[in-house]
Amino acid sequence: MMKLFARNRHTVQRIGFSLITLMAVVTVLPIVGTVIFILFKGGSAVSWEFLTGFPHDGMRAGGILPAIIGTLYLTIGTAIFSVPLGIAAAIYLAEYAKENRLTRLIRLAIINLAGIPSVVYGLFGLGLFVLFLQFGTSILAASLTLSIMTLPVIISTAEESLRSVPQSFRTVSISLGATRWQTIRRIVLKEALPGILTGVILGLERAAGETAPILFTGAAFFLPRLPGSPFDATMALPYHLFVISTQVPEMPIQIQYGTALVLLVFVLTMNVVATVIRSRARARRQW
Amino acid sequence: MVDKIVIENLSLQYSDGTESLRNVSMGIRQNAVTVLFGPAGGGKSTLLRCLNRLNDLTEVKASSGQILIDGENILDPKVDVVALRRKVGMVFARPVPLPMSIRENVIYGLELAGEKRKSKLDEAVERSLKLAAIWDEVKDRLDDPAVALSGGQQQRVCLARVLALQPEIILLDEPTSGLDPISTGKVEAALLELKKEYTVILVPHSVQQAARTADYAAFFLTGELIEYDDGRKMFTAPKQRKTEDYIMGRFG
C-alpha cells in the first residue's frame, strides 16, 4: 500500500513538472513565433539599399534610412535627458532622502507616471514642449517627451539596484574616513551600475519603440532628407511603420514587414546588450 | 599615565526610545587593551559607535555628555568627522571586505586620504598586513578579490585595512565572533602586539576572551557602566554583585 502511494506521488510530481514546463514553453511561443513570422515575411525586403536608402514613390519603394537615423537620434536624445536625471533622482531617493511625506509622494508619483498611457505623454509633450516652450514639432520636443515617459522606469530600477548594495559596505567605507559621496561613487554606484544600465536600456528600448508620444511632438510623415538640427522634425521607425501600414494605400507588404523587422532587431539588440551586461556582472559580483 | 579618551556623563537614546547609554563616565588608557563586556543590549556597540561618530548614520533621538580624545570633544558638531574616523579605526563583528582586491581593500582609506604615491601605498600594504598577522598568507595573492579569503583571513585583512590609516585608537566590536579558535588566537595575538602602539578598545565575544585580553575591563548592563577596573582584578575579584553574577555565568 505504501509503495503504491509513493509511486503515485512520483507520478503526480512528474505530471506537475511536465505541466509547468509546458506552460513555460507556451509563454515563449508567441515571442519566438512573432520573431520568426516577421523574419520570414520581412527578411526578403531587407537589403543594403533598404537600410541606407531614402523612401520614394510615395514610400512604396526605396529604403528607410531617415526612419532608422531618426529613431537613433530620438533614443540618444532621450538618453541625454533621462539617464543623468533618472540616476540622480535614484541616488537622491536611495542614498540621501529620509523617509517622509515628501519622498513617499515622489515614489507615488513615479509609480503612477509609469502607469500613464503613452498617448497622454504625447499630449502633455505637445502642450508643454511644442506649444508652450515653442520647441515646435522637433527631435528636442519628442526626446523630452520620451524622457518623461522613460524616467519612472530608470528611476525605479536604479533605486532598486542602489538599495540592493549591502548596507555594510556603506558603513565600512564611512568608518574608513570616506564621505558619503565618496562612498557612493567608489562603492555603491560601481556595484549598482549593471542593474542601473539594465534599467536604462529597458527604458530606452521602450522609448525607441513608442509611437504615441512622438506622434504630436516630433514625428514627420515623410522627409526627403535627414534632420539637420534638434529643432527639426524627424521620421522614426515605429511611426513610419504605423504610417505605411495604415495611411498609404497599395503599400507593398514586404516593406511593412521589413520595417517591422528592423525595428524589432533594433529593440532586441538593446535587450541582448542588457542581458549580457547583467549576466556578466552577476558572474563577477563579490557579494 | 594620562587617559587617551575621557568619557563624561555620556547618555544616548535611539529614536525608538531605547536608552542605550545612561550617564557613562570613564577614562580609557593609552597603549592598553580596554575591554567592554556584558550581556546583549548593554550598550557596548553603541559606545564604540560614539567614539568614531558612526552613530551619525543612525537615528539618534537625544544624546548628552562629552567624549574627549586628546582633550578635544569629538561630539562637537564642528568636529571634522572624516579626520576623526581616520584617527579612530573600527573593526566590525562580521568581516566586510569591500568588493575589490585585497590590496585595494587595504589602501582604500589611504587613497581617500589623498595618498597617491605607489611606494607609500605598497609600504602601507606590507606594514599593515604584517601587523595584522596575515602577510604570509596573502602576500602572493594581493590582487585576488578579498572575499575569496576565509572568514578569519578576511577579518585580519579588515584589521589591516584599519591599520593602514595609522590610527591612534582601534575599536573592535566582537571581531572574532565568527571565527574558529585558531583564527581567534591569531587575532588576539595581533591585538597584544598592537597595544604597544595604539589604544585598543575591544568588545569581546565571550567572558573568557575578556579575561584573556583585558588590561582594563568595563562591565556594562542595560546602558550603565556597573564596574570598571584593572582586568586582573575584575576577573578574579569583582566588587559588584552583578559583575560577579555575570562572570560566573549566573545570568545573561
Ligand SMILES: Nc1ncnc2c1ncn2[C@@H]1O[C@H](COP(=O)(O)OP(=O)(O)OP(=O)(O)O)[C@@H](O)[C@H]1O
Ligand atoms: N540603530 C538602533 N536603533 C534603535 N535601537 C538600537 C539601535 N542600535 C542598538 N539599539 C538598542 O540599544 C541597546 C544597546 O545596543 P548595543 O548594540 O549597543 O548593545 P551591545 O551591548 O553591543 O549588545 P550585543 O552584545 O548584543 O552586541 C539595545 O537595546 C538595542 O536594542
Ligand SMILES: [Mg+2]
Ligand atoms: Mg554589540
